[in-house]
Amino acid sequence: MEFRGYDINFDEYGAIIEGMRDFDPIHTFECGQCFRWHREADGSYTGVVRGRVANAVYTPGKLILNNVFADDFEQIWFDYFDLGRDYSEVKKAVGIDDVMLKAVEFGSGIRLLKQEPWEALISFILSSNNRIPRIMKIIEDLARMYGRELGYRGRKYYAFPDVNGLAACSLEQLESCRAGYRCGYIQRTAADVAAGAFELQKLAMLDTADARSYLLQLHGVGCKVADCMLLYSGTKQDVFPTDVWVRRVMEELYFKREASFKKVQEFAAENFGKYSGIAQQYLFYYAREHKIGV
DNA sequence: TTGCAGGGGTCAA
DNA sequence: TTGACCCCTGCA
Numbered sequence: 001m002e003f004r005g006y007d008i009n010f011d012e013y014g015a016i017i018e019g020m021r022d023f024d025p026i027h028t029f030e031c032g033q034c035f036r037w038h039r040e041a042d043g044s045y046t047g048v049v050r051g052r053v054a055n056a057v058y059t060p061g062k063l064i065l066n067n068v069f070a071d072d073f074e075q076i077w078f079d080y081f082d083l084g085r086d087y088s089e090v091k092k093a094v095g096i097d098d099v100m101l102k103a104v105e106f107g108s109g110i111r112l113l114k115q116e117p118w119e120a121l122i123s124f125i126l127s128s129n130n131r132i133p134r135i136m137k138i139i140e141d142l143a144r145m146y147g148r149e150l151g152y153r154g155r156k157y158y159a160f161p162d163v164n165g166l167a168a169c170s171l172e173q174l175e176s177c178r179a180g181y182r183c184g185y186i187q188r189t190a191a192d193v194a195a196g197a198f199e200l201q202k203l204a205m206l207d208t209a210d211a212r213s214y215l216l217q218l219h220g221v222g223c224k225v226a227d228c229m230l231l232y233s234g235t236k237q238d239v240f241p242t243d244v245w246v247r248r249v250m251e252e253l254y255f256k257r258e259a260s261f262k263k264v265q266e267f268a269a270e271n272f273g274k275y276s277g278i279a280q281q282y283l284f285y286y287a288r289e290h291k292i293g294v
Numbered sequence: 295t296t297g298c299a300g301g302g303g304t305c306a307a
Numbered sequence: 308t309t310g311a312c313c314c315c316t317g318c319a
Contacts (some may be wrong), residue, residue, distance in 0.1 A: 032302080128303035134315065180313025185304080222304050243302040284302090 001070075006083060008073065014054070014066040015073050022087035024109020025058045031285040033232050034113050034134045035123055036143075036160070043188070046152070047087050049078050050116050051159040053152040082111050082234065094272050094279040103286035110281050115202045116233025118193070119160040124228040125185050125220040135265035141177040142166075147271055167194035185220025192218060208236045223261075231277040240276040246284060249293035253283070 002130050003007055029037040030043050037047035037056075044057040044066075054077070055066040068077050076085065081085055091108070095101045115123075118164040122142075127135050143158035145219075146165045150157040166174075166188040174183040192198040198218060203211045208230070215226035227241040240246075250264045251257065272279035 065299065068299060129301060130303085131301070131315080131316095154312065175313090181304090181311090182313080184312095193318095228302095233302095240304090245302045282316085 003074065003086060004078065010070055010073075014064065015068045015070075015077070017063040017258075018061065020061055020063040021065060022091075022109060023058065023081075023111055023228050024051065025056055026110035027107050027285065028111050028113065029043075029056075031107065031110055031281055032132060032288070033281065035132070035139050036113060037187065046151065046157075048157050048159060049080055051148060051150065052076060053150050053157045055152070057203070070088060079114050079234070082114055085112075087111065090275050090278050094275050094282065096170070096271055099178075100282070103282040106289070107282045107285040108241050110278075110285060112278055112281060113232065115232050117203065117229070117233040118162065118163055118226065121189065121193075121200070121215075121221075121229045122160075122186060122232040124225045124232070125189060125218075126182050127177055127221070127268065128222075128225060130182075134201050138179045139179050142174075144250065145173075149284070163190060164195050165189040166212065182220065184270065188219040189221070203233075211236060212239070229275075231280075237277045238269070238274045240265055240272070242268075246294055249283065249287040252293050253287070 011014045021113045025045050037045045044055055046055045054068050054096045057064040071122050126138050141150050143160050146161035147158040171187055215221050227239040230236040231239050247264050253261050268276045
């Protein structure tokens with residue numbers, strides 16, 4: 001069948017997407033934006049998204065999503081993989097100089113995954129002062145303890161716990177996932193969202209500055225976490241999540257001297273505009289793999 | 295083996 | 308602006 005410009009076929013295993021451009025599973029799943037895709041021995045990736053398990057196999061031009069069928073593809077996966085976006089246009093817009101041209105070429109298969117907002121919020125609260133493998137482990141533990149059980153190919157997987165699932169947990173229960181002081185943040189945020197004191201669905205209706213301010217009301221959410229949540233939930237693309245490491249990379253690649261957080265943000269807004277967040281992904285992945293800013 | 299510094303951040307003083 | 312925070316990792 002033809003679906004919004006893609007040639008998609010379904011068999012008993014799942015979806016086969018032909019003519020897939022601007023996608024590489026390593027670039028996309030291992031650039032630091034997501035925490036629930038695991039590489040299998042055969043090089044494919046298995047992940048849990050919105051309570052569904054899928055296995056992604058990629059060969060140039062063709063993406064196979066095992067365990068993904070027509071309804072879910074249209075309702076979940078098309079948006080999740082940002083398939084409606086023309087990345088050649090993004091690349092043109094952010095390829096402003098030699099540095100960015102190199103970064104874009106190196107990470108040419110990065111796609112911004114549109115993750116479930118609640119999961120993105122909690123995941124990035126957990127990311128504070130923390131490293132990727134440990135964040136992945138904490139999220140996996142939380143899902144195993146408080147998420148719905150799912151099965152695929154004889155293995156157990158777990159959905160990310162919903163708002164009420166986490167709001168119902170005591171601090172002691174949350175602490176069993178060994179997230180340390182972040183457990184208190186999770187508990188208060190879950191309580192605020194469950195009580196309706198904070199409405200996640202409002203974020204899409206606000207402009208970027210207001211959405212960021214709104215998120216900052218939550219306990220455990222500062223500028224970096226707010227920008228990550230907005231970017232990786234697919235809510236806003238004109239943010240440039242800046243942590244100490246991104247700042248160091250920008251100093252090395254662009255400023256050639258110390259630069260403030262504000263300076264980095266202004267530079268991104270002026271040069272990358274509405275695609276700042278995607279530009280950050282290319283730059284960040286390039287810098288990490290080339291050990292820039294270490 | 296043990297001990298210690300520091301981490302892709304946030305909060306509160 | 309600065310230290311504390313929970314836990315883990317890397318390194319001496």
